[in-house]
Amino acid sequence: MPNEKNFRGTVLVVDDEASIRESLRMVLEYEGYRVEEATSGEQALDRVRASAPEAILLDIKMPGMDGLEVMTSLHERGYDVPILIITGHGDVATAVEATRNGAYDFFEKPLERERVLVSLRNAIENYRLHREPGVARLSADELVGSSTVMKRLRETITKAAPTAATVLITGESGTGKELVARAIHRQSQRSDRALVQVNCAAIPEELIESELFGHEKGSFTGASRRQTGKFVAADGGTIFLDEIGDMSARTQAKVLRVLQDGDVEPVGAQKTVKVDVRVVAATNRDLEDEIKEGRFREDLFYRLNVIPVRTAPLREHLEDLEELVDYFIRRFSQADNYPPKELSAEALELLQGLSWKGNVRELKNVVERILILSASDPISRPEVVELLGGGSAELSAPLAGAKTLRQFREAAERLFLVQKLDENDWNVTRTAEVIETPRSNLYKKMEQYSIHRETRGRED
Ligand SMILES: Nc1ncnc2c1ncn2[C@@H]1O[C@H](COP(=O)(O)OP(=O)(O)OP(=O)(O)O)[C@@H](O)[C@H]1O
Ligand SMILES: [Mg+2]
16 A cells, blocks of 8 residues: 555556566556456456546457447546557557557556656646545546335336436435436436536525526516527536425426427517427425425426436445445545545444444445545544534434433443443443443443444454
8 A cells, every 4th residue: 555645656566467466566556556456357347437447448359248348338428537458469550559548548557657757647647637635536427326216216217318318317416416417417318418407406486497597688577688598508517406305386387388399488588499408306305295285386397207206325335335435535645645445344334333323425425524634544433423422413313312310321331331332342341441431340330331342352
């Protein structure tokens, strides 16, 4: 592992030959790169997502998916990470084809150390220069997770995307609805046209119609100029109507009209405009409930709900938590350019035990906080407890649930003891010393509050 001082970035080495991977790893790690490996094209695609490299050294000739195919498929997925091609001796033709298809550079085997290093350094510098500051553009839009739930979601997206059908995405807050909408657009035939996003909840009621449909000059007080609506701006592309459950009845009627016959009527205009727009809508409300309450039009619901897509709450696919944590750690460390830290098995277990009402968004924020504030590496469970403790409603929930003073005192005492035991690796003698109570008393309390060490022994 490179140390923090001379850390130069993460590189993914893709080659089926172990000896090449091995020698590249040695050279690159010595220079301060973190090296990730893949032994096949298929594995490379997985590793790119998981490790978020800033450059890829890619062998052309591999059994199964070859280097050119890997490149194409990375570009299709929206990755713009520089790819440096490795070819066999004398296979310059393929290498030239690869550079024509967007490879950054190519090297013939046997590899020349200096040439690889210089090119790699330039590739990464260049990549960082063109990346939004502070944001790891790479894979920022990926839907991460290998659970059945996530696989199904990706399958649905892949099936729905190429069609013109309207999609209605429903799911709790923070479950990735916006990511799904973007993925649908990206994988559609309209991907080279605009994706126009409208947050229906954020726009004041009196402005939403002119936002969506545009208005003529002077059509209302304050309308000093003609404005093009979002539907017209999205012509040929996709409009993403986010938080559609928050739309007024009046606007719903107008949206219905666009869906029915593609007619957009700007506010104050005499004529309607025809548009070709694919509609993707999302909401975290239960629209069927909203219909029952008379707040959402049933006919609009059916128009929108041609392809229903549900994003599952995180508690329904906790098996993805580790992969997500890993992914966020890498993304944040890449953005701020330091080597990724690791989370201890116990800390991970702690996270897996929480209920994640804020779903993946909450997890992402927690990972960021832990990364910034933690001192240990691998990050220990006690440290995570401490870092979450203050802000986490969940960890302090027992306190909030107490009704009497006595219940509160007991809940607080229990919380305190668990935390201190955790900090001292569940060594009862040491914990008792630290909190200045007889060991027998600590045992008694542990018994009284049924405190057990539920976690496995430390391996690190
Ligand atoms: N499966 C996932 N893989 C990677 N990142 C994810 C995943 N799901 C959600 N995220 C991330 O979590 C955050 C919240 O996702 P998103 O904004 O898509 O949620 P949402 O369902 O639209 O929430 P809301 O209803 O509050 O608008 C984003 O930063 C997103 O990148
Ligand atoms: Mg959203």
